[in-house]
Amino acid sequence: MSPQQQQAILNHPAFQQLARGKARLGWSLTAVMLLLYYGFILVLAFAPQWLAQPIGAGVTTVGMPVGVAIILAAFALTGIYVRQANKRLDPLNEQVLKECRP
Template identity: 50%
Template sequence: MDQSTIDRIKADPNFQRLVKKRSRLAWTLSFAMLIVYYSFILLVAFLPDVLAMQPFGDSIITLGVPMGVGIILFAFLLTGIYVYKANTEFDRLTAAVREHAE
């Protein structure tokens, strides 16, 4: 790919929109995951008694187990959101950029 093609792609409004939307989504999802993860870590550090509670009566499962599973499921959800956006909106913008570049 020569420099003129690269410059044309960078100047394409669809490319600029793609970069902006993808970057905004990535930062938003990353921030959401960091908030959830570090909230759990802070809970472990400063309120371990909360995690030791047994919400299911006499079960040996403490509150920390479902919270940990919830964090993992939240990560899967965020991944699914990104994949959905990538396969729909981002792919359409990428196709428009490719079409304009050729």
Template identity: 50%
Template sequence: MHQVYDRIDRDPRFHALARARSRLGWTLSGLVLVAYYGFVLAIAFAPGWLARPLGPDNTVTVGIATGLGVIALSVALTGVYVWRANRSFDRTNADIVANATRVAGGPYDAG
């Protein structure tokens, strides 16, 4: 198995894939963390802002709308990641693995 890992390690496409995946993952994580901690810190330090009604005729407050918005954003970003990963990333990954195991003369030879 170690030989297969070694070959994958030497494949530049693997490192490009890992970089792309980690860039996407960390960017989306950053967005979720900013949105969520924004909401949490607003509760901690700016409760007055969250308590404002959305408009003159509303009782629904900024806080309620923000809370629902953070939930909607989280679900949407989850969808974005799965959509990207299950299309392009998985295909590239399959190519890299197929290449590394083919050279070895069979799937997952002892190593």
């Protein structure tokens, strides 16, 4: 790819929108995951008795399903990213490639 093609892509409005959208989506989902994870750690540090409560008559505590939910949230956030990337970001990428192709 020539420097002129690179500059044309960097200056393309759709590429700039693509870069902003990708960054915004990535940072937003990262913030959600960090809030969930560090929220769990803070509860673990400052209210361990809440997580240690048994569920029903068994030996499973509240902390187990909460921990599993955090792991499942990571998978869900990954799915959200993939869906949004396919729906919003890929069309912009195709547009830039089509319009900047020599």
